[in-house]
Amino acid sequence: MLRYHPLDEQGAITYALKFTDLFPENAQLICRKVGDGNLNLVFQLTDKRSGKSIIMKQARPFARAIGESWPLTLDRARIESQALINHDRICPGLVPKVYHYDRVLALTIMEDLSNHLIMRKGLAARKRYPHFASHIGTFLARTLFMTSDIALPAQTKKKRTVQFMNPEMCKISEDLIFTYPYFDSGENQFNPLIADTVEEIWMNNQLKLEVAKLKDGFLTHAQALIHGDLHTGSIMVTEEDTKVIDPEFTFYGPMGFDIGAVIGNLLLSFASHEGHTPDLGERMNYQEYLLTMIEQIWTCFEKEFRQLWEKEAKERMAVIPGYVDHYLLQVLEDASGYAGCKMIRRIIGLAHVWDLESISDPKLRANGEKLALSVGQKLVLERRQVKEIYDITSRVRQLVELG
Amino acid sequence: MLRYHPLDEQGAITYALKFTDLFPENAQLICRKVGDGNLNLVFQLTDKRSGKSIIMKQARPFARAIGESWPLTLDRARIESQALINHDRICPGLVPKVYHYDRVLALTIMEDLSNHLIMRKGLAARKRYPHFASHIGTFLARTLFMTSDIALPAQTKKKRTVQFMNPEMCKISEDLIFTYPYFDSGENQFNPLIADTVEEIWMNNQLKLEVAKLKDGFLTHAQALIHGDLHTGSIMVTEEDTKVIDPEFTFYGPMGFDIGAVIGNLLLSFASHEGHTPDLGERMNYQEYLLTMIEQIWTCFEKEFRQLWEKEAKERMAVIPGYVDHYLLQVLEDASGYAGCKMIRRIIGLAHVWDLESISDPKLRANGEKLALSVGQKLVLERRQVKEIYDITSRVRQLVELG
Structure with a gap:
């Protein structure tokens, strides 16, 4: 079983191919890191063949602001993914779709909103x-x-x-x-x-x-x-x-x-x-x-x-x-x-x-x-x-x- | 391991002697059923030798009122015993002392207040x-x-x-x-x-x-x-x-x-x-x-x-x-x-x-x-x-x- 570790670009690609069926086997994935990573690591994965893209958001076990850093529960990733799923049921179309959630990695894979x-x-x-x-x-x-x-x-x-x-x-x-x-x-x-x-x-x-x-x-x-x-x-x-x-x-x-x-x-x-x-x-x-x-x-x-x-x-x-x-x-x-x-x-x-x-x-x-x-x-x-x-x-x- | 079952007078005596050290081995326990038993079974146990007495309160898995009966969680016994312990810490002397709690039997043994x-x-x-x-x-x-x-x-x-x-x-x-x-x-x-x-x-x-x-x-x-x-x-x-x-x-x-x-x-x-x-x-x-x-x-x-x-x-x-x-x-x-x-x-x-x-x-x-x-x-x-x-x-x- 995987233990928590922060993903990098290559790790994000490997995870998506190995643990989800979001992309076909012959996908040509490119990964881009998005955001400042202060609280979360956010990656955008795109399949060059189909143009399909997703967002992978991984919670980090701390928060950083102006140099300071304090521990912060990974459970917030569970709460976030469950809240998104709940909101999507109540208000379809007004939140990104959640495709996948990994408790151990505190990782949520969801709809890419790059055109927003x-x-x-x-x-x-x-x-x-x-x-x-x-x-x-x-x-x-x-x-x-x-x-x-x-x-x-x-x-x-x-x-x-x-x-x-x-x-x-x-x-x-x-x-x-x-x-x-x-x-x-x-x-x-x-x-x-x-x-x-x-x-x-x-x-x-x-x-x-x-x-x-x-x-x-x-x-x-x-x-x-x-x-x-x-x-x-x-x-x-x-x-x-x-x-x-x-x-x-x-x-x-x-x-x-x-x-x-x-x-x-x-x-x-x-x-x-x-x-x-x-x-x-x-x-x-x-x-x-x-x-x-x-x-x-x-x-x-x-x-x-x-x-x-x-x-x-x-x-x-x-x-x-x-x-x-x-x-x-x-x-x-x-x-x-x-x-x-x-x-x-x-x-x-x-x-x-x-x-x-x-x-x-x-x-x-x-x-x-x-x-x-x-x-x-x-x-x-x-x-x-x-x-x-x-x-x-x-x-x-x-x-x-x-x- | 015991499964939940309602106690009777003899069962209450046996339990007190076997699973608690509230009474000495040579205690001469008598047991009296108290209350109407609509929500809970309540027993008063007294040691005839020492005069020491306790109350055993067991939650029943249902409530009864005017003939009707509906299921009711046994978890209330946990909540009650934890609340009593909490209150005793905050307000010593203003609640009965809890001596023993048994989750499976939903049973709390506590101070006898018969003179009240x-x-x-x-x-x-x-x-x-x-x-x-x-x-x-x-x-x-x-x-x-x-x-x-x-x-x-x-x-x-x-x-x-x-x-x-x-x-x-x-x-x-x-x-x-x-x-x-x-x-x-x-x-x-x-x-x-x-x-x-x-x-x-x-x-x-x-x-x-x-x-x-x-x-x-x-x-x-x-x-x-x-x-x-x-x-x-x-x-x-x-x-x-x-x-x-x-x-x-x-x-x-x-x-x-x-x-x-x-x-x-x-x-x-x-x-x-x-x-x-x-x-x-x-x-x-x-x-x-x-x-x-x-x-x-x-x-x-x-x-x-x-x-x-x-x-x-x-x-x-x-x-x-x-x-x-x-x-x-x-x-x-x-x-x-x-x-x-x-x-x-x-x-x-x-x-x-x-x-x-x-x-x-x-x-x-x-x-x-x-x-x-x-x-x-x-x-x-x-x-x-x-x-x-x-x-x-x-x-x-x-x-x-x-x-």
Whole structure:
């Protein structure tokens, strides 16, 4: 039996030929290493004869960030492959197909999405994705509703909670999203030009109290099987197609965390456009497009979620008038709060986003970062006043006009 | 290796001598069967020579209620024994000592509490328990706080959540507490004299919506390792001592569920005293004693919980000003709601309480049942207005004065 060892290009080719029937015997495979290998090794294998290609993703037993390295469970590869299979069943076509999983090597072989672009980059280039709001709204509604206690027998849901218990990956989120950014921790890093704003956040007890409540929800609210890391770097797009990838952080948590991740990352893109789009008219035009996209995502999500509630609910209390309205309002409030947390951590914390990092002028970048921090704080602090999606987007419009 | 089989008296004696060293070889054991055996077989073994006694509790692979019988996991015996050991570590002296656990036989051998009285019966006899509020307040504060994300590293807490995942026992609560009583289900049973009031409840969408929210909290809010069935039949008392028994329903759930169980059951006793205490002065006197007890329980709980938060919190966000106040307010709101649910289910649902069932005159019993339903509904519907424990007790006082 094979023991765990990191694959190299040749090893990847040998594995694919020996342990899978994905390619014919006479295949002429070429292998290309993709990505930075900080958490995972990713290889693209292509058969030169047929043109068929696949992705092999192998988890590494540690994570690396800025020189530091810490051990990290290989079990996340199991969780990721099982989550992808689960999502593909619930939302066919919206995640890459899984072809093969190897527990010992922590290896998943899946559909190649090389003709797709990481969404974050497309947004920086002001690309438009006419089907994205509907796709991601559907993905959110179906994956969240169908794994919840409203749709599943409570005993099945409890088994899933155990299957997807993901303590080590959750700990990364608990620390990096909800803790370090709110203290003067060595793990933080930020643009020195925004130091004053960051220090104000560290002193803002009201904000920190609201973040503590949101963290508590992340720790205790086992509402649905969430993706857990649904930023625009975990979404690959073409004009026609959307694929959600990398559910390594999957666990049973609050629905609003996933929706907030999408909203927060679209708003991080929003905040970055002063750096990417010098022309004011063009910039405002695209920023307005992003806000409309957020509105459409929630609208699609809500519509589909209500249909599922109507048709698929197994929970007997679901028929009670007003229950779905209350439920969605709580999800929206959470989404606002988590969107805010996601924005703040990407400015102050350890892991930043390419949208802003790719702005080379520190002053221009600081403008975007300050805007992101203003929006993020507002979404956390005022989330209980958010009664519809426009209460989020109008707050952003207002902040920009005031700025 | 032994296979599971139900013990009888002789089998219990043989087991104790053969598989434990609880008694000397020359012990003269006598065995007495205790309880109704609906869910568990319970034996008391006494050594006539030394007077030493123990309790042997064996789970049966089914539950029986009113003739019906359904299969029930033996794993609950593991959960119960592990919970008792955990509680004894956290709250020494407040639970029976576990001496021995046998997985195959689903058998727990523990401290004999025959000199203690089931609290429910003591309350019907208007006994007073000067240390009870402090004991149970400590039990609640310590077991709930010390198993929460505030006290435990998040990864440890997640492991405990899996260890104590208890789907089958939870399902009983989900159905019998939060579902059947709110529909005209065959599982319900109630005094025909209160049929009008019960039908009003079935039509009360506002109440049912609030119960749906509380049920959702029971299903999704993995806040602390709760007892899960902390009524006054799970508490054994003497004037000096308090022991919490039978944690078969233990799982990670909302703290307020345990506190609400205690409050709700004291209020069920309150509502039963027209049937037990004909003398008005005496009755009002004891009822006031019960309300004061509820106030003292919360006060003790809160004091101890705040001290633990101050001294034992591992969660870094715990230091944020106002967090503990907010946290406790949520727990109190939940406690009010769950107290109400617990009261209502004991009047309308399948399983009733001896406090009221022992009133033979149906009219007199109906008076108590209606009072319990009024109090229960108020505690559910007005829980968000509950800002301190007196907001609960004053509502009860008010209802009685109006009645």
